[in-house]
Amino acid sequence: MKKQGIVTLSVTIILLAVLLYLALFGVSFGLREIRPMATLIKEQKLGLDLTGGFYAVYQAVDPTIEDFEAKMDGAVLVYRNRLDAKGMTEATVQRQGSDKIRVEIPSTETDPQALSQFLSTPAKLEWKDNDGNVIMEGANVVSAQAGYSDGQYVVSFKLDDEGKKTFASLTAEYAGTSKTITIELDGSVISTATVSNTIASGEGIIQGGFTQESATTLAMQIESGALPLEISESEVRSVSATLGADALSKGVLAGAIGVGLIVLFMLCIYRLPGLIASIALMFYILITFFCILTLPGVQLTLPGVAGVILSIGMAVDANVIIFERIREEMRSGKSLRTSVENGFQKAFRAILDSNVTTLIAAGTLIIFGTGSIKGFGYTLAIGICVSMLTAVVITRFLMKQVVKIGITDKRFYTK
Amino acid sequence: MKIVEKSKLFMGISAAIILVGIIVIVTMGLNLGIDFSGGSIITYDMGGEYQVSDLERILSDNGVFDAPVQQSGAGEVKNFAVVRIKPLESEEADVALRDTLLAEIQAIYPDASVETVDRVGSEAVMALVKDALLALGIAGVLILIYISIRFEFYSAISAILCLLHDVFIMLAFVAITRMEVNSTFIAGVLTIVGYSINNTIVVFDRIRDNQRAGYKEDMAQLVNESIKQTFTRSMYTSLTTLVTIVLLYVLGADSIKNFAMPIIVGLLAGTYSSLVIAGPMWTLLLGKWKPKAKKAS
Numbered sequence: 001m002k003k004q005g006i007v008t009l010s011v012t013i014i015l016l017a018v019l020l021y022l023a024l025f026g027v028s029f030g031l032r033e034i035r036p037m038a039t040l041i042k043e044q045k046l047g048l049d050l051t052g053g054f055y056a057v058y059q060a061v062d063p064t065i066e067d068f069e070a071k072m073d074g075a076v077l078v079y080r081n082r083l084d085a086k087g088m089t090e091a092t093v094q095r096q097g098s099d100k101i102r103v104e105i106p107s108t109e110t111d112p113q114a115l116s117q118f119l120s121t122p123a124k125l126e127w128k129d130n131d132g133n134v135i136m137e138g139a140n141v142v143s144a145q146a147g148y149s150d151g152q153y154v155v156s157f158k159l160d161d162e163g164k165k166t167f168a169s170l171t172a173e174y175a176g177t178s179k180t181i182t183i184e185l186d187g188s189v190i191s192t193a194t195v196s197n198t199i200a201s202g203e204g205i206i207q208g209g210f211t212q213e214s215a216t217t218l219a220m221q222i223e224s225g226a227l228p229l230e231i232s233e234s235e236v237r238s239v240s241a242t243l244g245a246d247a248l249s250k251g252v253l254a255g256a257i258g259v260g261l262i263v264l265f266m267l268c269i270y271r272l273p274g275l276i277a278s279i280a281l282m283f284y285i286l287i288t289f290f291c292i293l294t295l296p297g298v299q300l301t302l303p304g305v306a307g308v309i310l311s312i313g314m315a316v317d318a319n320v321i322i323f324e325r326i327r328e329e330m331r332s333g334k335s336l337r338t339s340v341e342n343g344f345q346k347a348f349r350a351i352l353d354s355n356v357t358t359l360i361a362a363g364t365l366i367i368f369g370t371g372s373i374k375g376f377g378y379t380l381a382i383g384i385c386v387s388m389l390t391a392v393v394i395t396r397f398l399m400k401q402v403v404k405i406g407i408t409d410k411r412f413y414t415k
Numbered sequence: 416m417k418i419v420e421k422s423k424l425f426m427g428i429s430a431a432i433i434l435v436g437i438i439v440i441v442t443m444g445l446n447l448g449i450d451f452s453g454g455s456i457i458t459y460d461m462g463g464e465y466q467v468s469d470l471e472r473i474l475s476d477n478g479v480f481d482a483p484v485q486q487s488g489a490g491e492v493k494n495f496a497v498v499r500i501k502p503l504e505s506e507e508a509d510v511a512l513r514d515t516l517l518a519e520i521q522a523i524y525p526d527a528s529v530e531t532v533d534r535v536g537s538e539a540v541m542a543l544v545k546d547a548l549l550a551l552g553i554a555g556v557l558i559l560i561y562i563s564i565r566f567e568f569y570s571a572i573s574a575i576l577c578l579l580h581d582v583f584i585m586l587a588f589v590a591i592t593r594m595e596v597n598s599t600f601i602a603g604v605l606t607i608v609g610y611s612i613n614n615t616i617v618v619f620d621r622i623r624d625n626q627r628a629g630y631k632e633d634m635a636q637l638v639n640e641s642i643k644q645t646f647t648r649s650m651y652t653s654l655t656t657l658v659t660i661v662l663l664y665v666l667g668a669d670s671i672k673n674f675a676m677p678i679i680v681g682l683l684a685g686t687y688s689s690l691v692i693a694g695p696m697w698t699l700l701l702g703k704w705k706p707k708a709k710k711a712s
Contacts, residue, residue, distance in 0.1 A: 049670075054533075097542050112532075237456075237533040247668035254666040258659035265655060303602040306663055306674055313656035314610060320655075321617065324648045350620035353565050354613040357558050357574075361609050364554035369546050376602055377550075380609050 005404030012398065016279060019286055041293050046106075047301030050248045053106040054238035056116045061230040063099040074228040076101055079119055081224035086118070100234070112238050120233045122186050123221035127167075130179040135170060136163050137226075144222040146215035153210040155219050156203065164202030172198040183208075185218070247302055255309040259285070262316060270323050272412040276398045277319040277391070284315045284390040291382045298378050307376065311383035318355075318391035322347040327414060336408045340399055344392075351392060355384050416643045419635035422695030429580055429684075429692065436587020445590055448597030451541070454501045455509060456533040457516075458487075461494050462526025470496055473519045477512060487669045495530065509534075547601055551608065558612065566619055573696040574615045577688040581611045584684035585677050599674040607681030610656070614649060614689030621645050622694070634701060638694035646690070653686040 021027075026036035048055055060072060076093050079101060083091045088105055096102040103119060105112075125138035140163030147156045159167055174181065174195040182192045183206055190208035210218065262281065266274035288308060292298050300308075326343030334342065362384065365377030418425070449456055459470075470484045485497040498516075503509050513532065520527045555575055562571035582604055589596055621641035630637050660682065664675035 054531075100542075235534060238531040247670055250666050250668050251663065251671060254659070254662040257666075258662045261658050261662075262655050265651075265658075269651065302670055303599050303674055306660075306667075306671055306678075307602075307606060309659050309663060310606060310610075310656065310678070313659040314613075314652070316655050317613065317652040320648050320651045324651075328644075346624070349624075350617050353562075353620060354616035357561060357612045357616055358609045360557045360561060361551075361554040361612070364550045364557065365547075365605065368550040368553060373543060373547050373550065373601075373605070376605055380605075 002405050005401040005406075009398065009401045009405070012401075013279065016282055016286075020282065023286055023289070037289055037293060041289060041300065045292055045298070045300050046248070047299045047304065048104050048106055049239050049302045050244045050300065050305070051106040052108045052239050052244045053104065054110075054112040054236060055102060055104040056112070056119065056233060056237075057096065057235040058101045058103070058120060058231045059234040060099040061232055065229060068229075071228040072099070072101070074225075075231060078225045078227050079103060082119060082220060085220040085224055086115070101231070108238075112236050116233055116236050118217060118221070120231060121221060122227045122230065123218070123224075124186050124226040125222055126184045128182045128184060129170060130174070130181075132182075135166055138222050139225065140166075141222050144219040146210075146212065146219045147205065149205060149207075152207060153212050153215040154205040154207050155210065155215050155222070156205045157222065159202040159204075161202075164200075167202060167204070168198060168200040171195045171200075244302075248305065251302070251305045251309065255305075255312065258309060259312060262313065266316060266319070270319075271414070272402060272407065273319075273323050273326070273395075273399065276395055276402065277316055277323070279398060280319065280390040280394045281312065281316060283394055284386055285312065287386045287390065288382060291386065292379075295378070295382070298382070299375055301375065304375065304379050307379050308383070311379075311387070315383070315387040315391060318347075318351045318387060319395055321350055322391075322395065330410065330413065336410075336413070337403050340403055344396055344399075348392070351388070355388055359384050416639050416646075418642050418691050419638050419695045419698055422691070422699070425687075425691040425695065429584065429688070432587050433580075433583045436583065436590045439590040440586070443590075443593075445586075445596045446593045448595040449499045450597040452501060454499060454534075455513075456531075457498045457500065457513065458530040458532075459496045459498070459517075459520065460528050460530045461496055461520075461524050462528070463494060463524070465494075465496065465524055465527075467496070469523055470498070470520065473516060473523075474498065476519070477515055479512070479516075485669075543598055544601060547605065551605075554608075562616070562619075566623055569697055569700045570619045570622075572700060573693050574612060574619065576696055577615050577685075577693045578608060578611055580688045580692060581607055581681055581684040585681045588680045589677055594676065595673065597673075599670070600677055603674055603677045603681065606678055607685060610682065611685030611689065614652070614685055615693045617648065618642060618645050618689055618693050619697070622697075634698045638698055642690060642694055649686060649690055653682065657682055 022034055023037040026039070027034050058075075060068070060075075065071070072095060076095060079093045083089075083093065083103070083105075088107065088110070090107070091103060091105040093101065093103050105115065123138065125141070126134050127136040129135050136159070140159050141157045142160050144155055144157045147154050149156075170181065173179075175198050176196070178194060180192050180194050183190055185208075191206055193207075206218075259281070263274075263278040266277045266281075268274070270277065288311070292300060292308075322343055325347045326339050329339035329342045329346075330336070359381060362377045362381040365373055366381065369377055467484050467486060474480075474484070479500055483499065485499075486493040487495045487497050500509075500512070503512060513529070517527070517529055555578070559571045559575055562574055585604060585607060588594070589600065594600075618641060621644050622637060625637055625641055625644075630640075657679065660675055660678050663671055664679060667675060
């Protein structure tokens, strides 16, 4: 009985030490490597306000148009393509609310204004015949590239099969006549030309007095597709990387000192149970960060970091409730074993009800909230569930081991 | 402990603070951040130490009033200046103003440069507030139902009133201190809503326990005794939570300070309301709406 308790307790402490070491430093054996959790979170899960960069919010001008939902989803896709074309694969694009799209770019190298303009241009390309009828659109273009021809920058394009046929028959009809084909971009004419020969290859160029830059931009926009609906920029905001990094390091420092003080406090007030609560707290911190790392859609923003640090303070609450109950039982003269049993039992209802209430609040924020409110709801929910697990299950398990070992001297439990 | 007997005093203190807050909000409004008003935020890297008065003079020379200059930066040296400007009539006018400002600043501080320029629309944050209010409203109703089932209806009402109390104290605080209200403040309020209900439930749980144990004294005695029994726990928990958030305030960057301060106030308000308002409020409601229950006990 006693031996078993000592073994279980030692195994738990060793396990915790190993996990802590892995989380902070990682390990590599041969080709396989477990990277430190701290590094992974830093690389993957930090919000824009901590990494630096900028975000922009775009709003649909008219949300009452037909197929609005599908068109918004289409616009998200177009944004994704345009950002990928610029090489910004780490940028995120997501719909926000019903009529907005939010783009986040965690890079401080890019000029926000220029990029935002690049994104918000509709890039609706149209070929019109002599009578002004639209015969082809940007959607018919398979690929587009910036090029240099006859002393000026141009955009060369390649059409799909349908476009190829249309273009071939029209150029055959117009060849040698004075009839013109007009190319319009977002409603304004960029070139009007007569046709000298039939173009059957489905390849052509657009001349429009481009610079190298504007030709490249247009080529990217054509390839990524036109925006399926009218969109206006409602917000652009950038965050300095230095300020974000500074805020993060100070938050981490505050968290570390805070954990130290809480452990000290628990040891002074509750002694042996305080040590057990501290072990459970370490598990809490590890599991919380593991959840943040693995759950999709959860990001650590500045308020998020503050929230996690605050939750560490709240996580010991369940233990405080339990230990106070155990003390009351002991004061009324019950044995250690009975006091521990009763303490857990009586404290459980209070812990359950208070946490379920908070969980209800967190759940509503997740379901009905958007953006950062939703994110906050996730952090809150993770915090509650994990603290229930560590403060109740782990603490109880460890307390049982201690009782098994037979440390019954009351000096280990109270002042 | 004679908390129920002194409930008029305790509730009076809260009511007074909230009343002052409401008067300030009605007369002066809240100091709404650019999140709410829209406009641009320009962060200048001044290249070294600088005088706020220089910047303020340059701003007012160019017709920009009511634009507080906020010093910020990493560590001891505050090299950054954050200026918030309400939107002008056109984008071109905004750009022209920014160029003029920078030129005049560089005349005094040659190393100064623009670190970032942000344009902010007010719609996004308004939508955020609307979402948050809707979510909180629904959460309030669900919590009311849950507590009604697990405890009883008047406990639920008291718990929700305590929650409102804490939020109003936070609002009064930012109104009186003229602290800026922005989207992080909303996050702070949500944090307190999540936290504060815990404390109240713990007190009501003790009352429920004592009732089940066959406590037959009068209501006031029952509540006083339950508060006394949970007092140590409330103090300890408030302490461990306050330690972390105060550390964040002391060590944190400017943006964290603005987040931490209302939370500290909210935590104190939450501890206060769960200890001296929740229980007395419950007896008050019971006494007023269910006089028979009071006599029966």
